[in-house]
Amino acid sequence: MTAPALRLQGVSKHYGPVRAVHAVDLTVGTGEVYALLGLNGAGKTTLMRMVLGMVRPGAGSIAVLGRGPRERPTRAQVGYLVAAAAAYPELTVRENLEVARRLRRVPTPAAVPDAVELFGLGEYADRRARDLSQGNRQRLALARAMLHRPSLLVLDEPVNGLDPAGVAEVRTLLGDLAREHGTTVLLSSHLLGEVARLATRIGVLHRGRLLEEFPARALPQRVRHHLELTTRDDDRAVAVLAAAGFPAHLRAGAVVLTGERAVRRPEDVATALVRGGVAPTGLTVVREDLEGYFLRLVRPPSGRAEAPGPPERPRGR
Amino acid sequence: MAGDLAAAVHAEALKLRRSRVPWATAAAMVLAALVGAFFMFVLQDVGRARALGLLGAKAQLAGGTADWPGYFSLAAQTVAVGGLLVFGTAAIWLFGREFSDRTATDLLAVPTSRTAVVLAKLLLGLAWCALLTVLLVALVLVLGALLGLPGWSAATAARGTGTVLGTGLLTAGLAASYGLAASVGRGYLPAVGVLFLTVLLAQVLAAVGHGEWFPWAVPALLAGAAGPGRADVGWAGPAGVVLVALGSAAATALWWERADHSA
Secondary structure (H helix, E strand, O other), X not given: OOOOOEEEEEEEEEEOOEEEEEEEEEEEOOOOEEEEEOOOOOOHHHHHHHHOOOOOOOEEEEEEOOEOOOOHHHHHOEEEEOOOOOOOOOOEHHHHHHHHHHHOOOOOOOHHHHHHHHOOOHHXXXXXXXXXXXXXXXXXXXXXXXXXXXXXXXXXXXXOOOXXXXXXXXXXXXXXXXXXXXXXXXXXXXXXXXXXXXXXXXXXXXXXXXEEEEEHHHHHXXXXXXXXXXXXOHHHHHHHHHHOOOOOEEEOOEEEEOOHHHHHOHHHHHHHHHHOOOOOOEEEEEEOOHHHHHHHHHOOOOOOOOOOOOOOOOOOO | OHHHHHHXXXXXXXXXXXXXXXXXXXXXXHHHHHHHHHXXXXXXXXXXXXXXXXXXXXXXXXXXXXXXXXXXHHHHHHHHHHHHHHHHHHHHHHHHHHHHOOOOHHHHOOOXXXXXXXXXXXXXXXXXXXXXHHHHHHHHHHHHHHHOOOOOOHHHHHHHHHHHHHHHHHHHHHHHHHHHHHHHOOOHHHHHHHHHHHHXXXXXXXHOOOHHHOHHHHHHHHOOOOOHHHOOOOOHXXXXXXXXXXXXXXXXXXXXXXXXXXX
C-alpha cells in the first residue's frame, strides 16, 4: 500500500493563548484534491505553513510524501502558493520564473517557457511583474508553484483575483494534474462553489479544529433541501398546507416547506394547493449550497452567526 | 551546499542587477568622491577657502591638508561613516525587500537551503560593497591626479589605498548586522532604525573616547575621523568588528533556518 501524500497526526500550534491549530488529524491520499474550508483565522494558512515546514508544530507529527516537511527531497516535490501572489516587481515574468527555477534546482531551462505557455503568460513574458494585473500576478504565482511539476501542491486561495475564465482554467488544470499525473492538491478557498466543483474531499476547519471532513461527492446527501413556492395568496396557502399535513412558513415573499415529505414529493404539495383553491404559480426544490452547509456547521446551536474564529495571530510570530 | 550556493547567488545577482540599488549606491560613492575632491580643491587655495567661509572651515576639519595623504584620509573617513549608511542600506534592501515585497515565503520551502540563500545575499552584499570601495579609490586616484595634489609616492598611494579598502571591508562586515535587523524586523523600517541608532551611538561613543569598544565606531576611528592620535584602537576594535560581522551572519542564517515564518 502506498503511503498517503500527506498525514497529520495530532498537530497543534498555539501562539500564547491563541489556538491557531488544535489536535488536527488529517490524511490526504495520492491524487486527491483536498479542500480546506474555514473562516478567516480558522487556522487554514497556519496548517498549510506547517505542511510546508515554514512553521513548526507545537505538537503532533507531519509526514509529507512519506518524509518530514523540511527534508530536501520533500521540498523538491512540493509546490506551493501561500499568502499573496507576490513576485519580484522589478523582474519580468520570465525572470521571476528563472529565479524560481534556479532555487527549485530544476535542471532544464525549458521549464520556464513551458510554464509561460501553460499559464497563458506568453504575451506578458517580458513585462515586469509590477506592471501585471492582479489576475496575471496570480497566474505567475501559480506558474512558479507548478514549474517543477510537483507531486504535492499546497495552494492557499489559488483563484484569488482571477477572472471567471482564469478560474475555469485553473480548475481544469488542477483537475488534470490530479487525474492524469496523480498530483495531490491541498487547497483552501473561500469560493465554496469552486471548491465543490474541484475537490474530491472537503475538510471544515473552525477555530483551529477539523470539525468535519467528507468526500465532495457526498455533499448532495449532506446538504439540506427545502421547497419554495409562490401563490396568489400565500397566507391562505400556508393554512391550506397546514391542514393537508405540510407545515409551511413565509420567508422573503415565498412559502417555504422544510419537511422531508414535502421535499420528497413536491407534486403532493402542488395537488394539496390546487384542491385548496390556491394553485401554485411557482414551485422549486432548493438545495442548500456548500456555503449554507458550511455556515450551518460553524454556527452555534442558537442560530446566531458566530464571530469569525479566534483573533488573528499577531504578525511576526 | 555548493550547488545550492551557486543557485542562490545566481538568483540574488539577477535581483540585484535589476534593482536600483547598485545605481543608487554607486551614485552615492561618486558623490562622496566629488565632495572630497571639492574640499581638496578648496584647501588648495587658502584665499578661496576663506572666501567660502563656513564650508572652508568644515573642509579643513574633515580633510586636513590638500595633498594625497589628506585626500586618502578623507576618503577613508567617508567610507567609514557614509559607507555605514550606504552599505547598510544595501544590506537592508537585500533582506528587507523579501518581506516588503512579500516574496520571503518563496524562499522558505524550496530545495535550495535557506542558509545558502542568506549566504548568497551576504556574499553579494560584501562583493558589492568591495566594488563600491574600489570605485571610490579609483575616483580618488583620478580626481586627485586631475587636481594635481602634492605628496604622491608609491608608498603613500599603497598606504592610502590600503586604508580606504581596509576601512571599506570592515564597514561592509558591519553591514551584516543590518541584514539581521531587516530579517528579524521583517522589513525595512526596523532595520533603518537600527542603522541610525548605531551611527548615532558610534558618533557619541567616539566623541567621549570609548569608540574602540563599539564596533560600529571602529572603522571611523581607524580612518582617523577622531584625529590621528585616536586611530590606534588596539586589537579589540577590529576583533569586535569581525565578531559583529560573523555573529550577524550566523544569527541571520540561524533566524531564517529556525524561526517560524508565518508573516
